[in-house]
């Protein structure tokens with residue numbers, strides 16, 4: 100039983116020729132046959148039925164094949180083909196017990212299975228024991244002759260010699276020594292070999308090329324058991340290291356690796372059963388193909404479920420993995436070497452081809468992880484570039500130099516990462532990812548450069564705006580003769596400063612010259628535009644500027660002191676000066692003069708307007724002089740439309756509006772002068788005073804003698820004084836006696852009533868409501884409304900009539916003076 104367990108006896112093919120696939124796989128698994136590589140041997144035994152084959156194998160290899168019970172007589176015990184592991188023999192040796200030949204059980208003519216099993220034994224076994232009775236040697240009708248013929252013919256169908264060892268075991272040897280028997284046997288063998296029909300290629304091939312022929316003789320097991328045992332033990336020794344050079348199967352050929360034995364045996368038997376020719380070399384390639392494929396698939400399956408690989412795959416999804424290439428390489432290496440170890444004994448061509456396939460498929464399995472890894476390396480390098488560039492720029496390094504240095508270090512870092520991620524088994528190309536990184540870096544650098552340049556340009560533009568806007572406005576406000584000369588100088592100076600600073604700053608970007616030139620040109624144009632814009636703004640406010648200038652000059656003396664109209668001032672000359680200064684402002688703001696080109700605007704304006712031909716039409720003279728025709732145009736001579744701020748027509752209209760709105764000031768000044776003169780002459784003439792003293796002497800004395808009269812007189816005085824103050828009698832008479840009397844008469848009754856009501860309310864002790872204040876009409880200086888839109892080619896005539904007074908005009912806005920607004924000043928007073 101123990102022996103049976105060790106040898107694992109299994110029926111390989113049953114009596115009906117059915118191959119026991121499961122049994123063979125089980126046998127291979129238990130005996131670990133598949134791990135033997137080429138280091139295994141197969142010994143088969145064939146011979147007549149009941150010739151003691153099973154007995155011999157069992158004694159020789161400690162197997163447990165079924166033996167016939169001697170007492171029951173010679174009948175067939177072994178059906179089909181059995182196999183068992185030879186116990187204690189090195190290397191691994193399989194013993195195959197074949198069904199006996201010429202058996203009565205299958206009938207005389209049924210030799211098909213005999214031939215099939217003989218062919219199978221020759222195809223798979225390295226050593227074939229031919230069991231024969233000693234007494235059959237030399238006999239013409241011996242049972243072994245058809246057997247040998249069958250063997251030799253089968254060998255011809257294998258296509259190639261395997262150098263199988265045929266060990267003739269002579270059973271029940273007689274006293275005739277082996278030395279005499281062996282030549283006879285060999286002669287018999289040669290004779291049979293000669294009679295076998297051979298293919299053309301092997302017609303003259305000697306037997307020795309196909310077979311190693313060995314002969315041994317054993318004593319009868321039944322009669323001389325001890326001697327049999329001894330001789331069997333000696334024979335057993337010959338099976339140790341049988342496949343080594345010099346061993347029984349030392350020069351065997353076409354061995355199928357042990358892991359392919361099961362499949363090979365199945366296929367061989369299948370071909371034999373189909374009665375096809377058995378091409379062993381082709382079969383070997385076929386077995387190699389199938390087995391290598393199987394091994395490769397198995398390794399690929401193991402790789403896909405490898406814990407190390409799965410962990411690495413998961414880790415790389417989350418981020419870059421240090422030593423990625425090394426780890427992956429060793430995992431791949433492990434499975435590829437496993438394949439190599441298992442497939443090493445198969446056909447080299449097939450093995451290598453399958454190995455390449457396995458490598459390629461294994462690389463396909465892991466490639467996505469590599470791509471992910473490269474993606475991480477790329478984004479990491481890009482982020483690193485961004486950070487380093489920011490730091491470098493923060494330190495004040497030049498832009499182009501920073502980009503170069505950071506890009507270089509990041510590319511080096513990426514290359515190192517790629518090197519670390521690369522695997523030994525593949526020469527994967529990271530150049531596309533590298534190029535992408537390069538492009539990303541360049542795109543980022545371009546974006547930063549663009550932002551920085553935009554900021555820098557904005558900074559210098561702001562600098563220009565700050566340096567030009569205020570001073571230009573001040574120069575326009577000052578209205579000096581050389582305003583545009585000063586503006587040109589200012590623009591040139593500030594533009595040069597900005598351009599110089601900008602050029603220094605932009606140098607670190609290492610831009611090409613045309614680009615820098617364009618930027619500088621743009622900056623220059625920007626400065627110019629600032630001035631032009633300011634000029635247009637000022638042109639829009641020209642009316643206000645003119646009025647301000649007029650008011651300033653008209654209301655202040657040469658020492659900038661407010662003027663008091665005493666009657667000594669030459670209002671005509673002062674008005675002319677003030678209007679000239681205002682006209683000068685109009686001339687300055689009529690056109691942009693940044694190109695140092697001379698123009699005739701000032702002359703035209705002065706000649707057309709300052710002589711009084713354009714003025715508020717009066718009843719006396721509504722005609723427009725011939726010289727005003729020069730302003731009936733929408734363009735200035737020698738000034739481009741682009742540089743025109745105020746067209747001649749606009750200037751004319753503005754001047755008319757200006758004059759209309761400043762007339763009031765002049766009128767007020769004249770009135771003030773007259774009033775001043777009158778106020779200095781309010782006492783009656785001396786003769787009237789003397790007459791009053793002489794004629795009123797009696798009344799004066801009466802008053803002195805009667806204090807009641809004095810009291811009444813005092814009350815009358817108080818009332819009169821109150822009325823005087825309340826009604827501003829002096830003010831009312833400032834514009835003449837008749838208007839004064841009319842005004843006082845119309846207001847006298849309400850004023851008296853008002854005074855009485857207030858006195859009554861005070862007598863009752865109630866808080867006195869403020870007397871209704873005289874409504875204050877003030878002409879607010881609505882500058883915004885009067886701002887002129889310089890882009891407009893024409894000024895609506897209606898705007899001329901709208902009042903646009905400066906702040907200083909408010910002094911003329913008291914209600915009692917308002918009605919005088921209608922007073923027309925005669926043309927000769929101003930012209």
Ligand SMILES: Nc1nc2c(ncn2[C@@H]2O[C@H](COP(=O)(O)OP(=O)(O)OP(=O)(O)O)[C@@H](O)[C@H]2O)c(=O)[nH]1
Nearest residue numbers: 148149150151152153154167169175176177199320
């Ligand atoms: N004369 C003689 N008989 C033997 C010898 N060895 C075994 N026998 C006997 O021969 C008979 C058949 O033995 P097996 O070993 O079963 O023979 P076999 O060739 O395996 O028989 P099959 O498998 O049926 O073909 C048995 O009764 C054995 O005792 C021997 O050396 N000489």
